[in-house]
Amino acid sequence: MNILEVNNVSKIYGSLHALSDINMTVGEGKWVSIMGPSGSGKTTLMNIIGCMDKPSLGSVILDGQDITQSSLSELTAIRRDKIGLIFQQFHLVSYLTALENVMVAQYYHSMVDEKEAMQALERVGLAARAKHLPRQLSGGEQQRVCIARALINYPRLILADEPTGNLDEANEQLVMDLLHQLHQEGSTIIVVTHSPEVARHAESTVVLEHGKVARIVNNKG
Template identity: 65%
Template structure:
C-alpha cells in the first residue's frame, strides 16, 4: 500500500471533522472521495497531503509514519512525493505559465526551464508558455496547475475539486490528463462533487460528518489486485457511525460499509451543470 490511515480523527472541540477513519490506498490506484459539503473531504485531503496532522490515529505514506515527522520533514514529503491540484488555481499573476511551473522547481533549488516547458508540453500548453494567467482560459490555467504539480515527478496526485471551475469541454481535457497519468502508474486521489469525475476513479468512498459511510469499486480487476496486495476495505467503527450518521446512511449490520447512495452532482454538459436532483 502506498498510503495507510489507521483510526484517524481530526477534532476541533466537539466537532469531529474526520472521525475514526481507516483507509488503505494501493500504489497506482485512482480513488475518489465524495460527500456533501462539510462531510470532511477537504480535511481528509489536507491530512493526506501533509498540510494538517490528525488529532488521533496514524498516517503512513510509502511505509513512513508521517506522525513522527516535524514541519520541515512534512514539507519535504509534500514537495518530493505529492503533487497538489486545487479548484482555485493559485497561479502567480505576474509570472508566465512556464515561470509558474518553475516556482515548484525553486523549492528543490534546481530551476530548469526546459523541464518546465516539457511539463507544459505534456498538458498541451507549450504554445501558451509565455502567457500570463490573465491571458489564459480557466481550463488552460488548470492545466498549468497540473503541469506544476507534475514537475517534480510525484508518486501521488491529490486533487481537490479540480474541475469545479471548468466547463464540460475543459473538464474532459483535465480528466483525460488524469487518465494518462493513471495509465503511467501515478496514484491519484480526487475530492469531487461531480458524478463524471467520480466515475472515472477505480474506487469511491463517501464521507458524512467525518465518518466513512460507503465504499464502492468501479473496476473489479483493480479491486482484485488491491485485495491481493493486502488492501482492506475502508472502515468506520460501528459505534461512531451509529452515533453520528442516520440509520439510512450507515451500513446496517457491519463495520465495513459496502455501498452508498451517490451524493455527487450531475456531470457538466455544454459548459453548465445539470440540475442537482440529490439535494446535496
C-alpha cells in the same frame, strides 16, 4: 504495495469531530476518489493526506513513512518531495508566466530546468501559451498549468482537490483525459470531489458522510 494507509484517523476541534475513525488504503498506481457533500470532512482528510494538517488521533503512512510523527517543517518537505497538488482555485502566481509558474515548483524542490518545465507544458498541450500570464489564460488552461506544475518533480502521489470544479464541460473533459493518461502511465491519483460524475472515473470511491466513511464503492466492478 500501499502508497497510503490511513489508520483510525480522527480530527477534533473542541466538541466538533470533523473526522471520526477514518480507515482507507491506496495501492501504488491506483486511482481513488474521495466524495461527499459539503461538511462531510473530505477537505479535512485531503489536508491531512496532503501534509497540510495533522490528525488528532490515528496514523497516516505515506510511502512507508508515518507522517503523523513529522514536524511541520518535515511535513512541508514531504509534501514538496512526494505530493503533486492540483487545486480548484489554481493558486498560480499572477505576475509569472505559465512556464515560470511551473519552474517555481522546481525551484523549491531542487533546481530550475527551463527545458524540463517546457516539456511539462507540452505534455498538457500548453507549449504555445508558455509565455502567457495567468490572466491571459482560460480557466481550463490555468488548470492544465497546475497539472504541469504538480508533475514537474515526479511526485509519488497526485492529490487533486475538485480539479474540475471551476471548469466548463469541455475543459473538464480535457482535465479528466489528462488524469486518465497519467493513471495509465502508472501514477497514483487521489481526487477529492463532490461530483459523482468525476468520482466514477476512479477505480474506487470512498464516500464520506458527517466525518465518517459511509461506504467504499468499487467503480470497476
